[in-house]
Each structure stands twice: as structure tokens, then as C-alpha cells.
Amino acid sequence: MEDTVTEAVRKQYEAYSYPPPIEDAEKFRKKWGPLTCDPQFAGIQLWPEGRPRQDLRILCAGCGSSQAALIALNNPDCAVLGIDLSETSLAHSNRLRDKHSLTNLELRQMSLLDIGQLNRSFDLILCTGVLHHLPNPDAGLMALADVLDPSGSMAIMLYGKAGRAGVYLVQDILRRLGAGQDAEGLRTARELLKFVPSHHYLISPTGKLPHDLADDAGVVDMLLHPQDRAYSVPDIMEFVAAAGLIFFGWSDNAPYCADRYLSGEMLERVLALPAAEQWAVIDNLTVLNDRHDFFVRKPQSTRFLTRFDTNDFLSYVPHVRSGVKLAGEANALILTRPSPQGEVITPISRSEALLLEQIDGKKSISEILSHALFTRSEPEQRTNFARAVCERMWRSGNLLFGRSGS
Numbered sequence: 001m002e003d004t005v006t007e008a009v010r011k012q013y014e015a016y017s018y019p020p021p022i023e024d025a026e027k028f029r030k031k032w033g034p035l036t037c038d039p040q041f042a043g044i045q046l047w048p049e050g051r052p053r054q055d056l057r058i059l060c061a062g063c064g065s066s067q068a069a070l071i072a073l074n075n076p077d078c079a080v081l082g083i084d085l086s087e088t089s090l091a092h093s094n095r096l097r098d099k100h101s102l103t104n105l106e107l108r109q110m111s112l113l114d115i116g117q118l119n120r121s122f123d124l125i126l127c128t129g130v131l132h133h134l135p136n137p138d139a140g141l142m143a144l145a146d147v148l149d150p151s152g153s154m155a156i157m158l159y160g161k162a163g164r165a166g167v168y169l170v171q172d173i174l175r176r177l178g179a180g181q182d183a184e185g186l187r188t189a190r191e192l193l194k195f196v197p198s199h200h201y202l203i204s205p206t207g208k209l210p211h212d213l214a215d216d217a218g219v220v221d222m223l224l225h226p227q228d229r230a231y232s233v234p235d236i237m238e239f240v241a242a243a244g245l246i247f248f249g250w251s252d253n254a255p256y257c258a259d260r261y262l263s264g265e266m267l268e269r270v271l272a273l274p275a276a277e278q279w280a281v282i283d284n285l286t287v288l289n290d291r292h293d294f295f296v297r298k299p300q301s302t303r304f305l306t307r308f309d310t311n312d313f314l315s316y317v318p319h320v321r322s323g324v325k326l327a328g329e330a331n332a333l334i335l336t337r338p339s340p341q342g343e344v345i346t347p348i349s350r351s352e353a354l355l356l357e358q359i360d361g362k363k364s365i366s367e368i369l370s371h372a373l374f375t376r377s378e379p380e381q382r383t384n385f386a387r388a389v390c391e392r393m394w395r396s397g398n399l400l401f402g403r404s405g406s
């Protein structure tokens with residue numbers, strides 16, 4: 001049964017390579033910047049303590065048509081292995097390899113379930129948009145965990161249950177209509193989409209059909225997939241724990257941030273819950289997350305998790321996330337930054353802004369607090385002030401935290 005499903009998935013990505021291939025990785029990088037799972041972009045989130053080595057061994061598991069090539073291009077010091085079931089997607093990746101002379105990129109046609117057979121280990125594993133297509137995603141994550149170096153880090157993307165509710169309703173209709181992965185199935189899907197009402201869960205808050213439905217490969221990937229499942233926040237926590245790994249944080253906390261969507265007593269009640277419960281509440285409330293991007297590591301990295309319940313946070317080195325800008329009037333300051341789900345706006349006070357202005361990506365929080373601006377208040381008072389600011393800015397994804405010496 002499992003092999004039949006894997007075979008159907010392979011055939012789909014042979015016929016409909018996804019994401020749509022790109023012609024030029026340099027131009028793509030110039031236009032869109034690095035991928036959010038790229039170690040150049042997500043370095044602090046992958047390794048707050050500093051990356052384990054410069055020449056990372058990177059595995060792109062289920063690399064599709066371009067991901068491994070984009071990572072190899074942006075990380076010339078690193079050795080990148082891209083694996084995929086689909087020969088078509090690998091051929092696209094190979095064209096990019098030749099075009100940009102990516103000698104640090106190796107490509108292999110194989111299932112990620114067999115990665116252990118190579119007897120290699122990796123510092124960074126990227127597996128985005130893949131595990132939810134396996135007949136047994138748990139077995140997939142375990143196979144990857146087995147080849148992750150003890151100090152390694154993994155970036156994963158899984159579909160979101162709440163945000164994809166509309167997708168599953170439409171998939172169900174298409175199954176009833178017998179639509180398959182062929183020209184006739186595509187025609188049926190396109191015809192059906194004409195009748196999807198504007199209040200349907202498939203339609204985005206801006207009133208549009210998902211952008212991915214613009215081309216055939218996108219329609220097949222979203223609506224005619226033979227194997228696809230989605231995850232709630234608690235599903236993800238269980239999934240990660242079952243593979244013996246730890247959840248190491250979202251790629252961006254903003255879509256899970258209680259402060260953005262609640263206020264008053266309800267906000268206080270939700271903030272009193274453990275972090276994973278808060279995220280589950282917001283995921284269910286907003287129904288915006290059609291994907292979850294997150295990091296996982298091995299249990300020995302638990303000590304590098306960002307937390308504010310002891311005074312250890314004073315030794316963290318805060319970094320302002322790229323794209324964050326201070327704006328607004330003197331008495332109504334905000335932080336603002338773009339995100340795929342729209343602008344992230346975080347109101348801040350003037351004293352909070354003063355603390356943020358001291359952040360240079362080098363000084364620890366205690367070094368920042370030793371500035372004359374803050375030493376007028378009692379040590380305990382300024383520690384608690386910094387704790388509240390940093391925790392709130394971490395919850396909204398505006399601040400990321402490295403460790404001293406990193």
C-alpha cells in the first residue's frame with residue numbers, strides 16, 4: 001500500500017514538477033532574496049549558539065525543482081545534497097547546477113526514507129512541503145532524524161490544518177467527481193473553481209483564490225494530490241516528539257502571536273497558557289495558517305531554546321529581525337515589517353523603543369542594560385523591564401536571540 005502511494009506521488013511530480021521550475025537562480029535570488037530556511041537567513045534561529053561549522057553539510061530532502069540549487073548558490077562554502085523522487089524535478093535542478101557552475105551541489109534520485117543507506121550525516125536538513133506527502137510521515141521524520149548530526153538543525157514545512165480547511169473540502173468534491181491527475185481532471189477542477197462562492201474557506205481574506213492555482217502544477221499539487229495531510233499545532237508537537245526531536249521554534253512567531261489577535265482579559269488568559277497552547281489557540285482562531293514553517297533539533301540542544309523564565313536571558317544577544325522598522329508618532333510608536341500574511345504591526349512604548357535602539361547584534365541584554373539610559377532604575381526593576389520587552393518582542397517575532405560568544 002505504502003509503495004503504491006509513493007509511486008503515485010513520484011508520478012505526479014514527474015508529470016507536474018512543483019514548484020514551477022525557475023530558469024535562473026541568480027535572478028530569482030535578486031528578486032526574492034534568500035529562502036527563509038537558508039542558513040544565511042535563519043542562522044540565529046537554527047543555531048542561537050553559533051553555527052557548528054562554516055562548511056555545513058546540507059541535505060535538501062525532497063528538493064523539488066530549485067530549492068537545493070538556490071541553497072547551493074547562496075552557500076558556496078557548504079556541500080549540498082539534493083534528493084527527490086522526481087526525475088523531472090532533479091533534471092530542472094541539474095540545469096541550474098550547470099548554468100551556475102554549482103560544484104557544491106550533488107543530486108540523487110531516491111526516497112528520503114532510504115537516506116540512511118548513504119551512511120552520511122548532515123548539519124542542516126531542509127524538508128519543506130514533503131513529509132505531509134508520505135504515506136507515513138512519522139517514518140520520514142525518523143529517517144531524517146537518524147542522519148542529523150547531534151548539533152544539527154532541521155527546517156520543516158508542513159501543511160496547516162486550519163488554513164487548508166477549504167482545500168480539503170474542494171479535494172473531496174473532486175474525488176466524488178472522479179477527477180484524476182490528467183487533462184480531464186484539471187479541466188474539471190478549473191470548471192469547479194468557477195462555482196466556489198466568495199465566502200468559501202478556499203478563498204483568502206483578500207477575496208482571491210490561492211495564488212498556487214494559477215498554473216496546472218499548482219492545481220494538481222493543491223487539489224488533485226493522491227497523498228496529503230495537514231497538521232494542527234498540537235499535531236506538530238506530537239509529530240516532533242515521536243521522532244525523538246525537540247520543537248525549536250517557528251520560522252516566524254507572528255502568525256502564532258496572541259498579542260496580535262487578542263486584547264484585555266482574553267489576552268491575559270491566553271498568555272497564562274504554556275507557549276504551545278497559546279500557538280494552538282491563535283492557529284485555530286485566525287485560520288490563516290495554511291502552512292507551518294518551523295525548526296527541530298536533537299534533545300541535547302534543549303539548553304539553547306529561547307526562554308525568559310529565569311535570568312539566563314540576560315546573557316542572550318538580541319537581533320532585530322530583518323525588515324523591522326520603527327514608525328508612527330512619538331506617542332504612538334509601532335514596529336512594522338512585511339510578512340507573507342500581511343504587515344506585522346506591533347505597538348511599542350518609548351522606553352521599549354529606547355531599549356530596541358541599543359540592539360546591535362553584538363551586545364548582550366545585560367550589556368545593553370548597563371547603558372546610562374537604564375541604570376537609574378533598580379537592577380531588579382530593569383531586569384523585569386527587559387524581560388517583559390524581550391519576551392513580547394520574541395512572541396511577535398520582531399526579535400531573535402543569539403547566545404554570547406556566538
Ligand SMILES: C[S@@+](CC[C@H](N)C(=O)[O-])C[C@H]1O[C@@H](n2cnc3c(N)ncnc32)[C@H](O)[C@@H]1O
Pocket residue numbers: 006009010013018019061062063064065066067083084085086089110111112113127128129130133134221
Ligand atoms: C511540494 S514539492 C516541495 C519541493 C521543495 N522542498 C520546495 O520547498 O520547493 C515536494 C517534493 O517532494 C518530493 N517527494 C515526495 N515524497 C518524497 C520522498 N519520499 N522522498 C524524496 N522526495 C519526495 C516530490 O517529488 C516533490 O518534488
